[in-house]
Amino acid sequence: MTSWVLLAPSLFGIGVFLILPIVLVGWLSLHSWNLLGPMEFVGLRNWRSVLSDGAFGRSLVVTGALTLLVVPLQTVLGFAVAALLVRRRAGGAFRVLFALPWMCAPVAVGVIWRWLFAPTDGALNALLGRRIEWLADPALALPSVAAVSIWSDVGYVALFFVAGLRAIPPEIHEAGALDGATGWRRIRWLTLPLLRPTLFFVLVTGTITAFQTFDTVYALTKGGPGDRTNVVAMQIFSEAFDAARPGRAAVMAIVVCVIMLAITVLQHRYFRTRTSYEF
Amino acid sequence: MNSDVRHRRSAAARSVAAYLLLLAGAVCTVAPLVLGAFTAVKTPGQFATESPLALPDPTTWNNFRAAFDQGFGRAVLVTALMTAFITAGQLITSIAAAYAFGCTEFRGRDLLFWIYLATMMVPPIVTLIPLYLMFADLGWLNTFWALVLPFVFGSPYAIFLLRQYFRGIPRELIGAARLDGANTLDVIVHVVVPMSRPILATLAVITVVTQWNSFLWPLVAGSGRWQVLTVATADLQTRYKEQWTLVMAATTLAIVPLLVLFVVFQRQVLRSIAWTGLK
Numbered sequence: 001m002t003s004w005v006l007l008a009p010s011l012f013g014i015g016v017f018l019i020l021p022i023v024l025v026g027w028l029s030l031h032s033w034n035l036l037g038p039m040e041f042v043g044l045r046n047w048r049s050v051l052s053d054g055a056f057g058r059s060l061v062v063t064g065a066l067t068l069l070v071v072p073l074q075t076v077l078g079f080a081v082a083a084l085l086v087r088r089r090a091g092g093a094f095r096v097l098f099a100l101p102w103m104c105a106p107v108a109v110g111v112i113w114r115w116l117f118a119p120t121d122g123a124l125n126a127l128l129g130r131r132i133e134w135l136a137d138p139a140l141a142l143p144s145v146a147a148v149s150i151w152s153d154v155g156y157v158a159l160f161f162v163a164g165l166r167a168i169p170p171e172i173h174e175a176g177a178l179d180g181a182t183g184w185r186r187i188r189w190l191t192l193p194l195l196r197p198t199l200f201f202v203l204v205t206g207t208i209t210a211f212q213t214f215d216t217v218y219a220l221t222k223g224g225p226g227d228r229t230n231v232v233a234m235q236i237f238s239e240a241f242d243a244a245r246p247g248r249a250a251v252m253a254i255v256v257c258v259i260m261l262a263i264t265v266l267q268h269r270y271f272r273t274r275t276s277y278e279f
Numbered sequence: 280m281n282s283d284v285r286h287r288r289s290a291a292a293r294s295v296a297a298y299l300l301l302l303a304g305a306v307c308t309v310a311p312l313v314l315g316a317f318t319a320v321k322t323p324g325q326f327a328t329e330s331p332l333a334l335p336d337p338t339t340w341n342n343f344r345a346a347f348d349q350g351f352g353r354a355v356l357v358t359a360l361m362t363a364f365i366t367a368g369q370l371i372t373s374i375a376a377a378y379a380f381g382c383t384e385f386r387g388r389d390l391l392f393w394i395y396l397a398t399m400m401v402p403p404i405v406t407l408i409p410l411y412l413m414f415a416d417l418g419w420l421n422t423f424w425a426l427v428l429p430f431v432f433g434s435p436y437a438i439f440l441l442r443q444y445f446r447g448i449p450r451e452l453i454g455a456a457r458l459d460g461a462n463t464l465d466v467i468v469h470v471v472v473p474m475s476r477p478i479l480a481t482l483a484v485i486t487v488v489t490q491w492n493s494f495l496w497p498l499v500a501g502s503g504r505w506q507v508l509t510v511a512t513a514d515l516q517t518r519y520k521e522q523w524t525l526v527m528a529a530t531t532l533a534i535v536p537l538l539v540l541f542v543v544f545q546r547q548v549l550r551s552i553a554w555t556g557l558k
Contacts, residue, residue: 237495
């Protein structure tokens with residue numbers, strides 16, 4: 001009895017603001033509506049039109065490319081920073097500095113970088129003495145957006161690796177050194193297997209976050225030039241609120257949800273079969 | 280002896296190299312924020328005529344004054360109020376729910392907990408459109424309640440994190456308090472909460488950071504009088520495109536309060552990052 005009283009607020013909140021919207025999104029996907037007039041049941045028409053829509057497919061490709069740029073790079077860089085940080089006396093001060101971008105609103109970060117990237121009065125071109133169109137050049141726009149994401153996340157990722165590395169008993173490294181394992185071999189065959197839980201967490205959350213990128217893109221490019229940085233969250237947002245087609249946007253949202261579930265399950269499987277660690 | 284000296288020398292050289300790399304990383308991390316803050320205190324005249332990398336001379340607060348003229352004072356207040364409201368609400372309701380899940384027995388407990396967890400897998404972009412339509416239907420868009428209601432009744436993530444912690448509290452302590460005549464509320468307030476201070480501080484930090492920086496929901500739910508800082512910053516950038524001194528004042532306002540919080544609560548923040556990585 002008391003259990004249910006304690007649960008009541010969260011049951012209400014999660015029921016009304018999470019589960020009800022999830023049900024509604026499925027219902028919306030079967031309707032055509034312009035946010036104002038009457039709602040019309042159209043069956044699977046939205047599904048057919050979205051799944052054959054090149055723009056939606058392209059936004060998925062852009063999102064995938066962004067994820068593939070961001071996640072491996074931030075993981076490798078984060079690991080490198082952590083390896084430098086761990087067991088160093090001044091590590092604490094550096095940890096504070098590296099955690100700073102994590103605290104900053106992604107939108108504000110995006111706006112700052114928009115200035116840094118600005119072609120004529122931006123800091124980056126002033127530093128390089130060149131005039132590079134970081135965000136307007138179709139070939140550079142997506143890597144530039146990725147660079148901002150990586151800048152924001154490296155320190156955060158590094159802190160996880162620091163925690164993971166600290167959990168490895170030093171005796172293991174000493175034993176490895178006695179066996180003649182050095183440098184890369186020691187990292188590959190001793191450190192990385194022991195860091196598998198950390199690696200799993202960093203890769204899964206990194207992928208989920210990168211696949212949902214919205215704030216940074218909204219501040220930096222709004223999806224441009226053309227649709228070169230039009231990530232799927234941006235596409236859903238403009239489909240619902242600019243084009244006023246919430247039915248089609250609902251279909252896209254469900255597709256994204258399914259893709260993310262699939263990625264999570266796959267990553268889980270991969271790490272399950274290759275480790276005895278109970279996760 | 281000789282090899283010992285050589286060994287020590289190479290270790291010292293490696294240490295210097297590590298610190299140099301860390302220093303370079305720290306500069307890359309901090310420089311964008313510092314440059315943004317410098318631009319925020321430059322006069323538009325200096326910004327237009329000198330290199331974007333030049334130090335501010337003379338310094339001015341006029342950009343901040345201009346930002347406040349654009350309604351930033353109110354945006355700061357709205358954001359602070361929203362953050363405080365959601366953080367307090369989430370902590371209270373999540374403590375209650377986590378206690379029910381972690382320290383009491385009732386039918387359907389594990390199934391319900393599993394459902395709570397499953398909702399964490401759904402990306403916010405999926406629930407965004409139906410939530411927007413629900414609030415539009417009630418006529419509650421662009422009110423304070425639109426900003427806070429979806430989040431104030433507890434978050435599955437907070438409940439999950441707290442439940443793990445609460446389960447580690449010895450049952451005998453709760454039993455002893457019960458024997459002394461304490462009811463459930465007494466047990467929570469006088470036994471569970473005092474024993475869980477570290478995780479509660481951690482959770483408060485995460486919630487404050489998340490809510491202060493949140494963008495997607497406030498972007499659609501709170502315009503005009505109920506605009507939050509992140510939305511106001513993005514908005515200012517679109518309206519005053521190349522006035523970077525004003526725009527950087529806005530981003531500085533959006534970022535600095537959390538950085539101050541970070542400096543004060545360093546330990547909790549760094550721990551919160553490590554703990555969220557624990558599973």
